[in-house]
Amino acid sequence: MATTYSATDLYDGLVKHGLIIPVGVPGIFGRNAVFEDVLARFDDYVSRVAKDDGAEKMLFPPTLDRKVFERSEFLDSFPQLAGSIFSFAGNERQHAELRTRVHGGQPWADLQVMTDVVLTPAACYPVYPSFTGTLPENGRLVDMQNWVFRHEPSPEPTRMQAFRVREFVRVGKPEVVVDWRNMWLERGLTIMRSLGLPAKSEVAADPFFGRGGKMLASAQLEQQLKFEVTIPVISEEKPTAVCSFNWHQEKFSKIFDIKTPDGETANTACLGFGMERVCMALFRHHGYDPKTWPAPVREKLWP
Amino acid sequence: MNDEIRAILKEHGRLAVDVAGLADDADLYQAGMTSHASVNVMLALEGTFDVEFPDRMLRRGVFESIAAIRAAIDELKQG
Numbered sequence: 001m002a003t004t005y006s007a008t009d010l011y012d013g014l015v016k017h018g019l020i021i022p023v024g025v026p027g028i029f030g031r032n033a034v035f036e037d038v039l040a041r042f043d044d045y046v047s048r049v050a051k052d053d054g055a056e057k058m059l060f061p062p063t064l065d066r067k068v069f070e071r072s073e074f075l076d077s078f079p080q081l082a083g084s085i086f087s088f089a090g091n092e093r094q095h096a097e098l099r100t101r102v103h104g105g106q107p108w109a110d111l112q113v114m115t116d117v118v119l120t121p122a123a124c125y126p127v128y129p130s131f132t133g134t135l136p137e138n139g140r141l142v143d144m145q146n147w148v149f150r151h152e153p154s155p156e157p158t159r160m161q162a163f164r165v166r167e168f169v170r171v172g173k174p175e176v177v178v179d180w181r182n183m184w185l186e187r188g189l190t191i192m193r194s195l196g197l198p199a200k201s202e203v204a205a206d207p208f209f210g211r212g213g214k215m216l217a218s219a220q221l222e223q224q225l226k227f228e229v230t231i232p233v234i235s236e237e238k239p240t241a242v243c244s245f246n247w248h249q250e251k252f253s254k255i256f257d258i259k260t261p262d263g264e265t266a267n268t269a270c271l272g273f274g275m276e277r278v279c280m281a282l283f284r285h286h287g288y289d290p291k292t293w294p295a296p297v298r299e300k301l302w303p
Numbered sequence: 304m305n306d307e308i309r310a311i312l313k314e315h316g317r318l319a320v321d322v323a324g325l326a327d328d329a330d331l332y333q334a335g336m337t338s339h340a341s342v343n344v345m346l347a348l349e350g351t352f353d354v355e356f357p358d359r360m361l362r363r364g365v366f367e368s369i370a371a372i373r374a375a376i377d378e379l380k381q382g
Binding site: 073076077211212213214215216218219220222223 | 338339341342343345346356358361362363364366
C-alpha cells in the first residue's frame with residue numbers, strides 16, 4: 001500500500017473493490033460479504049481474547065428508550081450527534097397533507113411527532129437500566145455488539161453515521177473497574193499490533209458541543225477518563241480511534257441507582273471496538289483483498 | 304462579588320451542600336458540582352458579570368472554588 005494517507009483514496013478504494021456500497025447519504029453505506037467476513041473474524045478474535053472473563057452476552061436493537069436517553073445526559077453533551085425518532089400519528093386528512101407535501105418536495109417534519117425511542121447514541125447505553133439495584137460482590141461484566149447512530153454526515157469513510165461497536169461494560173467497585181479498563185487498554189494494543197497495525201494509545205476527549213464543551217473536554221482530559229487506541233488510517237497526524245475506553249466514575253450509577261454490596265455508589269467503565277474502523281484499518285494497511293494479507297495476520301483472523 | 308457568585312452557584316451548581324456553608328476556597332467539585340453543572344455556572348457568570356471566558360479559561364480548575372472564580376472574573380474585568 002502507498003505510504004501516504006488519504007480519506008478520498010480509502011473511500012474510493014473501498015468502493016472500487018465492492019467492500020462498501022454507497023447509498024447516497026454520506027456516512028451511510030452497505031458492506032459486502034468480504035467486509036462482513038473480516039468484521040466477523042475480528043469479532044471472533046476479540047471473543048477468544050475475552051473467553052475466560054465470564055462476561056454476560058447481551059444484544060440490543062439499535063434503538064433506546066427515550067427516557068433512558070434523556071436521563072443519560074447525552075443531550076447535555078452532544079445535542080448535535082443525537083438521532084431522535086419521529087413518526088406519523090395523525091388522521092386521514094393529515095395523511096393526505098403529508099403525501100401532498102412529500103411528493104411536492106415541501107417540508108413535512110411538522111406532521112411528525114416524537115416517539116418513545118431514539119437511535120442508540122452509544123453502544124453501552126442500553127444496558128445501564130438493567131444494573132439498577134445492588135450488584136453482586138464482584139460487580140458485573142457485559143459483552144455486546146450494538147449498532148450506534150451519530151448525526152455527523154461526512155464523506156470521510158471512517159466517520160460513519162451508523163456503525164457497530166463490540167462493547168464491554170464493567171460495573172463494580174472503583175478499583176475493580178479501573179484495573180479492568182487498564183487491562184483492556186493493554187489488550188487492545190496487543191490485539192491491534194498482532195494484526196500488523198501500528199497502534200498506540202492516548203488520552204482522549206469527546207467532541208462535546210459548544211464552548212461549554214471545551215470545559216467538559218478539558219475536565220475529561222485532566223482526569224484521564226477517556227483513552228483511545230489509534231491507528232493511522234486516513235491521516236498520519238490524526239490517527240483514527242479504533243477502540244475507545246471510558247471511565248464514567250459514578251455518573252451512570254447515580255443516574256440509574258447502581259450500588260455495590262456495601263451500599264456505595266458503583267463505578268462503571270466501558271470499552272468499544274469500532275468494528276468498521278478496524279476493518280478499514282486492515283484494508284488500508286494490508287490491501288483490499290484479505291487473501292493477500294500477511295500470513296501472521298490471516299492466522300489471527302482465520303485460525 | 305462573592306455574594307453574586309454564591310447566588311449563581313446556588314441556582315446552577317447543583318451542589319450537594321448549602322453554598323452558604325462553603326468557604327471561599329472550598330472545592331466545588333468535592334461539594335457535588337458536576338462538569339455539566341459547571342458549564343451552566345460558567346454561562347450564568349458570563350451573563351451576570353458581562354464577561355466572556357476565553358478558550359484558555361474554559362478549564363475545570365478555573366471554576367473549582369469561589370475564590371478561583373472571583374480571580375478569573377477580576378482578571379477579565381481588568382483586561
